[in-house]
Amino acid sequence: xxxxxxxxxxxxxxxxxVEGAVGTTCLEFTxxxxxxxxxxxxxxxxxxxxxxxxxxxxxxxxxxxxxx
Numbered sequence: 001x002x003x004x005x006x007x008x009x010x011x012x013x014x015x016x017x018v019e020g021a022v023g024t025t026c027l028e029f030t031x032x033x034x035x036x037x038x039x040x041x042x043x044x045x046x047x048x049x050x051x052x053x054x055x056x057x058x059x060x061x062x063x064x065x066x067x068x
Contacts, residue, residue: 002029013041022051 002020009015014037018026026049034040 002026004030004033006033018046022048024049 002018002025005017005019007015007017016030016033018029021029
């Protein structure tokens with residue numbers, strides 16, 4: 001299950017943290033909230049974001065080895 005935690009600091013800056021999302025699904029999950037809040041100053045990606053890229057790379061490598 002995906003969860004979104006939104007923290008708004010005393011200075012008015014918002015921080016969004018996503019749990020339970022892999023790859024670019026976290027960006028889709030937060031898109032509407034980000035649009036409502038305004039410009040994104042900084043984006044930090046967790047290990048979960050990069051899992052899709054790793055799986056795609058491993059699948060491509062296995063497919064190439066199988067065709068040899």
